Amino acid sequence: MARIAFYAPMKSPLSPVPSGDREMARNLMRMIGAQGDTVELVSEFRSHDKGGNVEVQTRLRAEAEAEIARLCHALPEDCALWVTYHNYYKAPDLIGPAVCAARGLPYVQIESTRATSRLTGPWAGFAQAAHDACDVAQVIFYLTANDLITLDRERFGAQKLVELPPFLPLDQLPPEGSRDGPILTVGMMRQGDKMASYGLIAQTLQYLDGDWNLEIAGDGPARPEIERLMAPFGSRVRFLGQLDRAALQSAYDRASVFFWPGVNEAFGMVYLEAQAAGLPVVAQDRPGVRDVLLPGPAYPAPEAGAGALAAVLNQLRRDPLLRKRIGALARRRISERHLIDIATGIFWQAAGPLMETRA
The missing domain is CATH 3.40.50.2000 (Glycogen Phosphorylase B;)
Incomplete structure (x- = not known):
């Protein structure tokens, strides 16, 4: 050795x-x-x-x-x-x-x-x-x-x-989640690119139809500002704070969709974690981010804005069979590559x- x-x-x-x-x-x-x-x-x-x-x-x-x-x-x-x-x-x-x-x-x-x-x-x-x-x-x-x-x-x-x-x-995948709970976001709360992603999330939520809930895992110095961004949505947005590994895995397990736009992300470990749990991902088509996402599903271009992200979220929320199919393919790709x-x-x-x- x-x-x-x-x-x-x-x-x-x-x-x-x-x-x-x-x-x-x-x-x-x-x-x-x-x-x-x-x-x-x-x-x-x-x-x-x-x-x-x-x-x-x-x-x-x-x-x-x-x-x-x-x-x-x-x-x-x-x-x-x-x-x-x-x-x-x-x-x-x-x-x-x-x-x-x-x-x-x-x-x-x-x-x-x-x-x-x-x-x-x-x-x-x-x-x-x-x-x-x-x-x-x-x-x-x-x-x-x-x-x-x-x-x-x-x-x-x-x-x-x-x-x-x-x-x-990990040397093996975690248990597969239910894919029937809230939308999940995981991201540090700081100024700059992370804040830009949170701003885009707040814009996107305005276009969602029907009943929806969002859980946000993460913390940081920009949390008060992010809470103000989410205040118009009331109890539909729940802040989980900084989670340990077990609690974060539980959040992945109960979620239906993972949502993080990925503004200027190098790649984003959270995308791998979400897909390992079998979650379909909603993100923008950006360099780096696309390297860790399942090829095939629609990832809107950044210039398409919040409306395009909302359209993908609405489609996934309405179609549990689509969520299951994409989630299963994502888990397979993680097991083969990541x-x-x-x-x-x-x-x-x-x-x-x-x-x-x-x-």
Whole structure:
């Protein structure tokens, strides 16, 4: 069994702040170690610069140099591979390439992006650092077709690009839900893209016909504003708050349809969770999102607006047989493409030979 170094420059998997990024990092560590290998979080250094501030970037580079020096000495001698998750222009991997060069370690990345448009402007230096780190990676695992576009266009040398579909940390599907309860939304409550999705949900609810109910799982600093958005619908909208895993699974089990527009989502783990429970999904047809949705059902284009989303919701609400058929197909696709054992196989098929070459 091997010892693997894991690093996430955007956010440590040990961060106390819930997020999709933290959840994915935790899932990746579990996936990589699923066959018994030791996966060690070697650094919690966060290189994230949210605002494009050159002074912040300069400070982070200096801190990164100190972290490089520490790791060159502290990294265990039997470490056989370095894995970096989510290297991009706001949070480049400033330490992995240097440590791997000093220690002679193979270096791979998961969910990296190349943003050539950011090579000028306030993040120019960090964007270049992210590009440089990508160049060092012998394998880059990409999660969506949208990420592949620039990774392939700027592929460095003999670098391998390997699809790693987003996955659930499960080796089998959960029990199938009833599909006869309320509409369900699951999303963090914060400003920006999440708030845009909630705004679109509120607009969509105005077009729903007949009797309906919506449950919303999630919490965050924007909750008061979201509650105001939903206030016109009274008791038909129920806020569940932040749920633990068991309570969230219960919400999926009793729902009829999962509704999350997905404004600027990278892909969205909630879509996988909903489909694993057998729920049909109502979302907009967006890059990244479409990579984790069952092909075939209608996903309205963003420019079609709230009316188009409502039309799909109304159709699904009226037709239990359609919900059952779509839900069954979604569960099958999750079982064939988006479970942890599948991801583990893909990862080690590409990363294993790098360790053998080093040995």
